[in-house]
Amino acid sequence: MTNLRQIFLDSNRLTSMIPANLLSMKDLQILNLSSNFLSGSLPLEIGNLKAAYSLDISFNQLSDKIPTTIGELQALQSLSLAKNNLQGSIPESFSYIVSLEFLDLSHNNLSGVIPKSMEALKSLKECNVSFNRLSGEIPRDGPFRNFTGQLFMNNEGLCGDPRLSVPLCQSNSIRRSSKRKVLLLVISLSGMAAILIIAIGALLNLRWLKKPKSSSGIELMSAAKYERFSYYDLLHSTDNYNESNLLGEGSYGSVYKGILSDGTIVAIKVFNLLVEGSLKSFDKECEVLKSLRHRNLIKVLGSCCNLNFKALVLKYMPNGNLEKWLYSHNHFLDMFQRINIMIDVACALEYLHYGYDAPVVHCDLKPSNILLDEDMAAHVSDFGIAKMFGQGESILHTNTLATLGYIAPEYGSEGIVSTRIDVYSFGIVLMEIFSRIRPGDETFSGDLSLKSWVEDSLPDALQVVDANLIRPEDEHFTDKLKCVTLIMKLALNCCTECPRERISMKDVLAELIKIKHQFQFLMTHTVRS
Template sequence: MGSFLRKQPSFLLILLILHLGAREARALSSDGEALLAFKKAVTTSDGIFLNWREQDVDPCNWKGVGCDSHTKRVVYLILANHKLVGPIPPEIGRLNQLQALSLQGNSLYGSLPPELGNCTKLQQLYLQGNYLSGHIPSEFGDLVELGTLDLSSNTLSGSIPPSLDKLAKLTSFFIGNRGLCGKQINSVCKDALQSPSNGPLPPSADDFINRRNGKNSTRLVISAVATVGALLLVALMCFWGCFLYKNFGKKDIHGFRVELCGGSSIVMFHGDLPYSTKEILKKLETMDDENIIGVGGFGTVYKLAMDDGNVFALKRIMKTNEGLGQFFDRELEILGSVKHRYLVNLRGYCNSPSSKLLIYDYLPGGNLDEVLHEKSEQLDWDARINIILGAAKGLAYLHHDCSPRIIHRDIKSSNILLDGNFEARVSDFGLAKLLEDDKSHITTIVAGTFGYLAPEYMQSGRATEKTDVYSFGVLLLEILSGKRPTDASFIEKGLNIVGWLNFLVGENREREIVDPYCEGVQIETLDALLSLAKQCVSSLPEERPTMHRVVQMLESDVITPCPSDFYDSE
């Protein structure tokens, strides 16, 4: 056989050609490669991509994808409301036969890719109800077949490009993007007001685009960096979750006995725990999964019942950073010193070999998310106002009366706990900073929190008091409406709760946002709360009030005037 092959070198060449030809025949099409690039950019979804396989010849059988039956080219991509988190990659522009693109109702962020202008056969483009930012690319003017463009309820800014005006078939929607301007929405851009007095000839379209690009080059660089940062935020967040599950998740079934053996200690703050270290450790050793009362973005929560009848909540945070120890302990001591009527009290912590076990007061009323959305009994109007005021006072105390000041970074309904009388307490304050990477500003905030995040935080990852105020405004709307920020009723309209409010304001129907099942609604206080919510969720941070001012407005405009217990720390 060997002599035969030596005499017939062309035989090997033929085999090689046939092999390469077979591989080429099985290779994924260019449209499929573009879609895999989109899949790679999206870091979180509801599983829609499970059958998107690289070994397929074409993507025509993939979920959400439609192809021409003859050419096998992708003609539509329908991925609306699939919990997608990530940027839209430039590779989407390779789908040059695409006729319909529907990505509304997700958590896509970053800039609109100018490469979409290459999809010149596109007829329908639905991107509403995401967190897209930056300018609308002028290249969209090349989409000569475009009939519908919906960019509403994002955080886009700048002037709407004049190139869209030449699209004769176009019906466009921009509502909910307060930073946009242009004649298409009857909003004069600031640059247009600064024309020379001698009235020179109006610039051509090319001059306009070149001048705008020159002015905004720095902004584009910042936007690009912000997009990369936001991508890293979500990617590292998902990696962190997978890492914990892989390395620690299976250990939960063994309870705390394995953890506490050899080298555990209890740290108590100011005598807040009237028990000896031995008593607490003994009780911890008997705990297992039956004691779990909740699972959140920062760890598992257990119910710790002592022999004298006192009950505490135990939050278990895994140690994922060996160098975290001293910094973590120092920050926990600061958090343990914070005492206020509307904050959940941190009593102490157990320092075990593999985790920190934070000991908090136990609140029997559960969290606000459960009460609003999962329990049959509805909160009446007075109860909702009381919860709003309590949450505002707790957050205001963190911002204005703590030294150093504390930015919460993760205000949402599941972090508002309720006692037996439905008095609100703000929980988990300071934990986002504790679990943050100092160099990259990557936090453990989970994807479900995106509905509460301020636009500038989505872009930069930098938290301020004003990003907390925005989240409080979303929380306020959630309490008034009885709906989560990304409730299906909003998503169906291509909106989130802030976009829905903006839409209703434009229609002069903002009162319709109130929960129809809420009893005892008072119109005067509803109007005052809606006015406050609109200020808190302004797209411009400088237009949002401070939390101290929020408390003042609640007490003067909503609550019957009475002496403030803002500084009550009992």
């Protein structure tokens, strides 16, 4: 027992407390006790799991404080203690878990502040502390720069950056002072302020008189979050839309690389207004992207809009799109890169489906809409035909506009839109990224499709896997093949004909993370052997 590397006891009806001897297995790498009825406190002995990189004890009935010994788990990458009754503060010792990527403490009764020291966790991609009783300022630096308000919601005492949908923090820098000093300060500042207001008023009035009545760039998005760009700003930044700056072309327009006056490199999506539907696509992208913010969604910096010109200014993705990396002979993605990219995409879709007030369906997921930044992190883009559901809605009917090969059957034949159509498209992309064969490949005709080809090949995934990814002579051939087989089975679960039978995006994400951890375990165990 002491030599066990993985324990999966999730989704049983286990009761009582977590036995301390279970946490004495120093070689244990994965422990999953989620979805049981475990009670009592989290034992101090949890600090003994020095080799663990995945712990999931969510959906139980644990109470009391999180022990500070949890900070001793420096190999830990994923930790979920969500949906328990944990109390007390978040231990400062979390900042010692330097490998931590995913942390979920949501739906507990935690109080106090979020430790500022957690800004040092450079690998942290998600920190969900929603639905607690936390207070104080949300840390601003390190990984917290990329987090969204959904991760902190329903904590009435939290404050910080308004983009996180929390109030600004009250300044505590002004200390008590004598009334005389305060009065003198107020009088002097008031005099200076009056002079400044008069000067600013005169300048603004002069500027208003000189301002032309028609603007070359009208910002459609929130001025607090997005910058306004004029037509001439974008014209100069792209060298008059020179072909050398063309990054790609789509159904509704073209994307150019641009360099702004301050040196910032951006991507500029220019809509071709002569194409039917392009104006609607522009409006839809503005509507969706101004409402959403997630590290794995493309970031919009601003827009430009006048009668004859529409463009979005986006964060530049130096590594292009996933399609280029799959099919260019000059690029190659290894096993971990492919898994991590699909985990990023799953994170984005899980946020769209569950992280906003009402579901958002992308409707056109495919490799060319998955962009890669300088760290090869994936960002889902192109929301031109996305659907935002109203409160209480879960199904819509619309015209089918998505790309053939990736379309769910009910969307293609009946125009039925639900979050399940994104799950279907995700499954197709998952098969594609590991087989390196497009769903529209000329070898597929009649009843033969990418999905049926993969389905018929299992359990022998070697028939369909990218030949450049796995070769029989590889050192870790068997381990890689096991991993790909699990992934292909997951992809098929995403692509069942009946929408109700498809796995949810939450479960897809959890399964992918589990597969990644199992693969890491297999590789590590093989090396040690």
